[in-house]
Amino acid sequence: EMKKGNYEQFMKDRTMAMIFEKSSTRTRVSFEVAMEKLGGHAIFLSKNDIQLGRGETIEDTAKVLSRYVDVIMYRAYSHENMKELAKHATVPVINGLDDEEHPCQVLADFMTIKEKKGRLEGLKLVYFGDGDNNMAHSLLLGCAIAGMKIKIAAPRRFWPKEYYVEKAKELGGEVEIEEISENAAKDADVVVTDTWVSMGDEAEKEERLRIFKGYTVDSNVMAKAKPDAIFMHCLPAYYGYEVTKEVAHGSQSVIFDEAENRLWAQMAVLKWLFG
Template sequence: MELNTKEIDYQQQLRGRDFLTLADYSKDELIYLLELADYLKKQQKAGKLEQPLKGKTLGMIFEKSSTRTRVSFEVGIYQLGGTGLFLSTNDIQIGRGEPVADTAQVLSGYLDGIMIRTYSQSVVEELAAKASIPVINGLTDTYHPCQVLADLQTIRETKGSLRGVKLAYIGDGNNMAHSLMLGGATMGMEIHIAAPEGYQPDAGITETAKSIAKYHGGKVNITEEPEVAVQQADVIYTDVWASMGQENEQKIRERAFAGFQVNKGLYSLARKDAVFMHCLPAHRGEEVTAEIIDGKQSVIYQQSENRLHAQKALMAALMG
């Protein structure tokens, strides 16, 4: 891959950085990552694998189980020429009470990067503070930045650009809502979140996203009315009503989200060419009907595949 001066500047700027939340990255930095993801995807489709991470090793700490995160990172680091090491918290000492600081410094002596998928954002932040190698947030209860990086790539592919695109997120104001607000705001999008009372996004994160949106010419709006959020939307997005660790709240949440299902009636209020997105796994018949998620407007498998390409770009930029 031949680089121009601007690309070299971004490589130097991003090398060694952590990826904890999208709020830490500028618009130009995200655009660079998205363009790199597009390039790596194009190369792979052409049977040409770029391998800038030969001899590098990524440690992947999983406190929360996963399909897409594990497979995309493990395949991604392999395709980049490196090695992925799966580290379940059942198998390493952090799961038995070893201080996060000790784990961070020990792993820094063995690895070239760490991806962690866990519950608490504070654990990721402490790991990053004590490690001397890049730390990537694979998911916490607060943020899911890797998913949204792939989502932004998918929206660019389907809509041609990001600026001015209206995305309506219907459902729980969770980690997905938080990262969609931050990433979308940075790219000048309109992000409308429809969630019932008591399940709306964190107020502090919402204010941060609104401030970012104002600077970049975007918009962030929170409502309790799905019908308002989806009016003339270009993208409709939803997530499960009860995330991992909230299974005991399932029945309560089903009642709270009863009017928030993405179905044909709600979808009819969006633009005719609106695409449907879901971070998966999905519960058909709950947050979305089968005719929507399995319909021609759905791009869920395209966005799932883009986890691989977006995360390859991220690893190449931070660990390269």
């Protein structure tokens, strides 16, 4: 409904603090635009803009910001820091990404899948590459909640953390995890990948590129999926590594719709919190 322009300015006179330990294009712009559309104001704070970068505790930062703003969006290196900030803040804290989870992106992904497929329940999603990252973990949980099947094709060293696999199963999820196989994308309605070298993993770049060789989503992989399968990537993409440009910019790709839907999904989160 919001995407159709059906929303009110329920964030009028409300302010969001956006703390960025990791840089971003989509997260920053989509949250700033969301707040503006809804009548509110967003303040961008890099780690160097606030005392958190000089040793002030997360607890004190959370307590102080809670006296000034109505909501905090935190893009963090550490999931533990995310939990610590949420524990001590007295206003809502939105996870804009951390090293374990990326919930706002998965909300946008599922919105996009629903737009393209008309449903979520019963669909099969196959994820290629780094299974031990925030996207894979959040997709495991999201697919379980949505009633989607998920397969993760990843080198054994980069399989998801057991916590997320078990949690997905507890939620009723149908989960498969395997190393790469010729038919890994078989019966996939949705094919997903992500960067092989996340922010903070740069020191391992050469080793990661070697280990993930063979996990590139190319036209051969997409040919094994269903004919009407869609390709997704949260971006930024590194062409020739996790995906070819041919696939990312091809007819089955929905990556730019997916990026746009960050805005609408996050506006929906704000409505859920304040509307």
